[in-house]
Amino acid sequence: MKKLVVVGNGMAGVACVEHILQQPHEFDITIFGDETHANYNRILLSMVLAGEKSAEDIVLNDVEWYRSNGIQARLGVRIEQIDRSERVAIDSEGCATRFDKLILATGSSAFIPPIAGVDKKNVHVFRTLDDARELIAKARQGSKAVVIGGGLLGLEAARGLQLRGCEVSVVHLMDTLMERQLDATGGGFLQRKIESLGIRVFLPKHTQALLGNGRVEGLRFASGEEIDAELVVIAAGIKPNVELGRKAGLEVRRGIVVNDYMQTSDPDIFAVGECTEHRGQTFGLVAPLMEQGQVLAAAITGNAGRVFTGTAPAAKLKIMGVEIFSAGSIDESEPGLETVRYEDPALGIYKKLLLKDNRLRGVILVGDTSDERRYTQWLRDDTDLAPHRKHLLFPPPAADAGLEVAEMPDSEVICGCNGVRKGAIIQAIHQHGIKTLDQLKERTRASSSCGSCTGLCQQLLRAVAPEFQEKTRTTLCACVPFSYEQLREIVRGQQLKSVQEVLNVYGNRKGCEVCKPALSYMLDMIWCGGHDEDRSARFINDRVHANIQKDGSFSVVPRMRGGVTSPAELRRIADVAEKYNVRMVKVTGSQRIDLLGVKKADLPRVWADLGMPSGQAYTKGVRMVKTCVGTEFCRFGVQDSTRAGIELERRLENLFTPHKVKMGAVGCPRNCAEATVKDIGMVGQEGSWQVVVGGAAGKSVRKADLLITVETTAEALEACELFFQYYRENANYLERTYDFVERLGIETIRKATVYAPETEKNWLLERLQRSKAIAKDAWMERDAPVHPTQFVPIHAIGQMETLEAKR
Amino acid sequence: MSESNWTPITRTENIPAHEGRSVQIGGLELAIFNLGDRFVTIENQCPHKGGPLCDGIVSGAEVVCPLHGWRFDLNTGLAVRASLAACVTTFPTRVADGIVLVDAGRGRRIEPEAAVA
Numbered sequence: 001m002k003k004l005v006v007v008g009n010g011m012a013g014v015a016c017v018e019h020i021l022q023q024p025h026e027f028d029i030t031i032f033g034d035e036t037h038a039n040y041n042r043i044l045l046s047m048v049l050a051g052e053k054s055a056e057d058i059v060l061n062d063v064e065w066y067r068s069n070g071i072q073a074r075l076g077v078r079i080e081q082i083d084r085s086e087r088v089a090i091d092s093e094g095c096a097t098r099f100d101k102l103i104l105a106t107g108s109s110a111f112i113p114p115i116a117g118v119d120k121k122n123v124h125v126f127r128t129l130d131d132a133r134e135l136i137a138k139a140r141q142g143s144k145a146v147v148i149g150g151g152l153l154g155l156e157a158a159r160g161l162q163l164r165g166c167e168v169s170v171v172h173l174m175d176t177l178m179e180r181q182l183d184a185t186g187g188g189f190l191q192r193k194i195e196s197l198g199i200r201v202f203l204p205k206h207t208q209a210l211l212g213n214g215r216v217e218g219l220r221f222a223s224g225e226e227i228d229a230e231l232v233v234i235a236a237g238i239k240p241n242v243e244l245g246r247k248a249g250l251e252v253r254r255g256i257v258v259n260d261y262m263q264t265s266d267p268d269i270f271a272v273g274e275c276t277e278h279r280g281q282t283f284g285l286v287a288p289l290m291e292q293g294q295v296l297a298a299a300i301t302g303n304a305g306r307v308f309t310g311t312a313p314a315a316k317l318k319i320m321g322v323e324i325f326s327a328g329s330i331d332e333s334e335p336g337l338e339t340v341r342y343e344d345p346a347l348g349i350y351k352k353l354l355l356k357d358n359r360l361r362g363v364i365l366v367g368d369t370s371d372e373r374r375y376t377q378w379l380r381d382d383t384d385l386a387p388h389r390k391h392l393l394f395p396p397p398a399a400d401a402g403l404e405v406a407e408m409p410d411s412e413v414i415c416g417c418n419g420v421r422k423g424a425i426i427q428a429i430h431q432h433g434i435k436t437l438d439q440l441k442e443r444t445r446a447s448s449s450c451g452s453c454t455g456l457c458q459q460l461l462r463a464v465a466p467e468f469q470e471k472t473r474t475t476l477c478a479c480v481p482f483s484y485e486q487l488r489e490i491v492r493g494q495q496l497k498s499v500q501e502v503l504n505v506y507g508n509r510k511g512c513e514v515c516k517p518a519l520s521y522m523l524d525m526i527w528c529g530g531h532d533e534d535r536s537a538r539f540i541n542d543r544v545h546a547n548i549q550k551d552g553s554f555s556v557v558p559r560m561r562g563g564v565t566s567p568a569e570l571r572r573i574a575d576v577a578e579k580y581n582v583r584m585v586k587v588t589g590s591q592r593i594d595l596l597g598v599k600k601a602d603l604p605r606v607w608a609d610l611g612m613p614s615g616q617a618y619t620k621g622v623r624m625v626k627t628c629v630g631t632e633f634c635r636f637g638v639q640d641s642t643r644a645g646i647e648l649e650r651r652l653e654n655l656f657t658p659h660k661v662k663m664g665a666v667g668c669p670r671n672c673a674e675a676t677v678k679d680i681g682m683v684g685q686e687g688s689w690q691v692v693v694g695g696a697a698g699k700s701v702r703k704a705d706l707l708i709t710v711e712t713t714a715e716a717l718e719a720c721e722l723f724f725q726y727y728r729e730n731a732n733y734l735e736r737t738y739d740f741v742e743r744l745g746i747e748t749i750r751k752a753t754v755y756a757p758e759t760e761k762n763w764l765l766e767r768l769q770r771s772k773a774i775a776k777d778a779w780m781e782r783d784a785p786v787h788p789t790q791f792v793p794i795h796a797i798g799q800m801e802t803l804e805a806k807r
Numbered sequence: 808m809s810e811s812n813w814t815p816i817t818r819t820e821n822i823p824a825h826e827g828r829s830v831q832i833g834g835l836e837l838a839i840f841n842l843g844d845r846f847v848t849i850e851n852q853c854p855h856k857g858g859p860l861c862d863g864i865v866s867g868a869e870v871v872c873p874l875h876g877w878r879f880d881l882n883t884g885l886a887v888r889a890s891l892a893a894c895v896t897t898f899p900t901r902v903a904d905g906i907v908l909v910d911a912g913r914g915r916r917i918e919p920e921a922a923v924a
């Protein structure tokens with residue numbers, strides 16, 4: 001076996017090894033990486049900083065991957081020297097590793113401009129996971145952070161720090177932001193958008209010195225102006241790591257020089273990634289590096305065929321809500337160029353295409369990047385645009401949504417991050433019987449990085465996979481166009497505490513009757529009541545804790561646990577009904593009593609006179625547990641369903657849920673309280689309980705699925721609690737359990753609840769307890785209204801005066 | 808044109824931001840909304856089945872009827888979906904010395920046909 005040594009455990013090096021593994025090869029592979037982490041997705045560090053992803057989320061290949069592929073991973077070990085005559089790589093511990101072939105994948109480092117004082121404390125760069133962690137540790141609420149550099153990386157770092165609570169400024173040397181990707185107009189649009197997020201922008205500003213005594217305290221610009229800073233991030237560019245190659249005597253200019261097969265000046269030594277220079281070009285984005293890796297893998301395994309010809313640069317800003325895309329050459333000085341542009345300052349949309357001889361040369365999109373893929377394709381294929389001239393900026397409406405993928409050639413790259421072509425995806429789908437997007441990601445890596453090709457992958461799956469299982473990612477509504485999962489991540493990661501905050505940052509600022517209540521629920525659930533409760537975001541029922549009727553009056557359903565009441569309670573109900581002229585008193589379908597037709601202004605007094613807690617009949621919350629008489633009275637009863645049902649209701653009452661939760665407990669399988677068509681049901685059997693979930697007898701009728709059978713009442717109650725909390729945390733708003741259980745499948749739910757490891761179960765129960773600890777009977781607002789006019793009607797001052805005058 | 812006749816209604820803080828409250832002036836039942844930066848007034852009855860518009864969720868400068876979800880532009884009083892030929896009357900509203908004032912005598916009604924034409 002021949003020895004292959006790879007120096008650099010980053011994105012390009014490991015991607016290249018993955019391609020080698022897919023070919024027949026005879027290598028015994030060792031990878032050295034001076035970072036201590038297994039291979040991760042550097043691109044997503046911005047999202048880690050912003051709190052949108054965790055370190056675990058961005059792992060590309062975990063330790064098990066190295067093991068199962070027979071690769072020796074030497075993590076935290078740096079190669080210091082390469083001895084070409086002895087064919088050994090010498091590491092930081094002084095050990096020599098022999099090689100037959102070597103790949104340099106050392107990437108690049110942050111470029112630190114010559115500014116006085118860059119060695120002060122709290123001055124950082126942003127390149128590695130460790131950098132991200134340090135920044136997270138130092139970013140404090142309200143502290144002043146300054147990012148030097150207004151390029152892609154600088155802006156992403158700035159937004160990340162801002163979402164961590166810092167007051168952020170960006171200082172840029174040039175006249176406009178992202179000047180390498182945008183023209184002056186585009187840069188201006190971007191600047192306004194960035195400023196509207198609350199980030200200050202200083203331009204053009206040459207930073208002359210970092211001030212402070214040991215610890216950084218500010219910046220001084222060449223103009224003499226000074227600004228405060230407690231934390232500084234330098235994002236002023238990158239420089240390829242070429243030292244190792246230079247010392248080894250390889251040809252090095254700005255990068256390590258490689259030919260079209262990614263070979264350096266030594267035929268046994270290859271290089272890939274940001275450390276390379278190909279035909280005078282160096283690199284700073286992953287798409288071309290993935291292509292390099294494929295070419296290198298073919299060449300080093302003796303299958304050289306394809307050559308690397310360089311790729312037109314394409315860049316996209318990864319800040320949610322700030323859409324920026326730029327590709328190709330944006331240099332307008334070339335003679336014979338035509339420009340086509342569109343500007344809508346109010347919407348912040350700017351599009352510009354540079355054409356030459358009816359071919360696309362470059363594209364800039366600000367504010368709306370939905371057509372990014374069309375332009376990338378035109379650039380790559382050098383498409384003759386004569387037939388498309390009328391639709392350059394706005395595509396003709398597509399007749400068939402699947403057409404886009406159907407029209408692509410097999411050689412078209414779908415996932416730019418990982419260089420996965422349409423043909424390869426189709427092959428994988430057939431070969432491995434892929435059914436879901438997750439399986440596709442696992443097999444091909446397509447859509448596993450930045451995610452911008454997810455839609456296309458989904459289209460392909462839909463068109464090709466015989467058993468495609470769509471994971472429905474319903475977006476909440478047009479006001480906040482994100483899925484529930486995404487929103488939960490956003491709210492948690494970015495510590496958003498009020499509906500208006502979510503709408504301001506991720507939505508249209510207004511919100512509507514669909515998203516406002518949904519977001520209210522989500523915030524309450526995630527922050528366990530520690531959110532800013534905003535009643536204007538709630539449906540009227542949840543503002544006054546009663547159910548609005550067709551005439552604008554309200555109905556009142558007090559809690560009557562397990563459907564059990566008492567003579568004293570019935571007397572009070574009767575008195576209240578008379579005193580407030582209740583139009584109808586009715587036994588409900590849920591084993592309790594409804595007082596219909598109560599005026600809003602009377603609600604607080606009605607509740608006080610009843611002296612019973614709210615039955616939550618008006619809200620998305622815990623309704624009731626219907627019970628039967630069970631062992632106490634029934635000659636067939638084998639479990640004490642009345643007592644168990646009352647206990648279940650006590651444990652869960654006053655909690656809110658994605659949709660209403662109705663429960664039942666019955667003493668034997670005769671099922672007199674219909675527990676098997678409830679959201680959660682307990683069905684008594686001789687010596688055991690069956691816990692069933694996802695039942696319904698409303699708009700749809702569905703028999704509940706068996707969650708688990710357990711011996712004791714305590715275990716049965718716990719199973720109910722586990723399912724209940726899991727539903728609260730994972731269902732979409734307004735998704736009843738009958739849809740939730742069908743969507744996830746009962747097996748998944750069992751694994752996540754009753755069959756979950758003890759620790760996970762305990763966490764679920766603990767979170768439930770935390771919610772329960774702060775849950776209150778909403779009707780107590782009768783004594784402490786959230787607003788003086790919550791129930792009390794407004795009388796016009798002017799009218800009162802005239803009344804008085806008349807008297 | 809009738810003369811203006813501003814009726815002082817209530818202190819601004821009695822109507823929370825992005826919520827509405829109903830009030831009787833003479834024989835009229837009005838819904839006054841606090842849009843955060845200003846107050847607006849419309850008649851309280853939904854033209855569909857009389858729903859209390861003051862109890863609706865406010866979405867920007869629109870309100871959604873709590874009964875069946877019809878939606879009205881609070882500036883014009885017109886139902887938002889143009890296919891729905893419905894409207895409510897709007898009333899001039901202003902704030903002085905922390906008091907909301909409404910001119911109930913100068914209600915304005917844009918009949919939807921006129922708007923479409």
Ligand code: SRM
Nearest residue numbers: 547548549555587588589590592617662696697698699700
């Ligand atoms: C009062 C009551 C009928 C009665 O007189 O018995 C009732 C009344 C209403 N039900 Fe119900 N449901 C009542 C028991 C039921 C039951 C029976 C039960 O709970 O065992 C069901 C079938 C079980 C279920 O929920 O699946 C039931 C299935 C529905 C549905 C259909 C839900 C579904 O997804 O299938 C709705 C509409 C909805 O939620 O979207 C609904 C909605 C309503 C609303 C809230 C309509 C509305 O949005 O305003 C009604 C309020 C009327 C009012 O003005 O107060 N009601 N409703 C019952 C109150 C129970 C209680 O004490 O809390």
Ligand SMILES: Cc1cc2nc3c(=O)[nH]c(=O)nc-3n(C[C@H](O)[C@H](O)[C@H](O)COP(=O)(O)OP(=O)(O)OC[C@H]3O[C@@H](n4cnc5c(N)ncnc54)[C@H](O)[C@@H]3O)c2cc1C
Nearest residue numbers: 008010011012033034042078079106107273274284285286
């Ligand atoms: C925050 C951030 C956001 C980005 N966003 C995007 C984006 O949106 N789109 C995009 O296309 N690109 C983006 N990039 C750039 C992209 O991450 C890089 O182009 C890519 O990671 C380069 O891959 P590489 O393997 O060449 O280098 P790296 O991923 O840096 O890997 C090189 C590895 O080699 C190690 N190493 C170096 N010298 C030695 C040695 N002597 N011995 C042992 N190990 C050594 C380094 O520590 C490093 O781990 C982003 C980069 C950052 C930092």
Ligand code: SF4
Nearest residue numbers: 549550588589698699
């Ligand atoms: S079945 Fe329920 S929703 Fe329908 S009219 Fe009766 S109470 Fe209302």
Ligand code: FES
Nearest residue numbers: 853856858872875
């Ligand atoms: S009463 Fe307003 S929408 Fe029906």
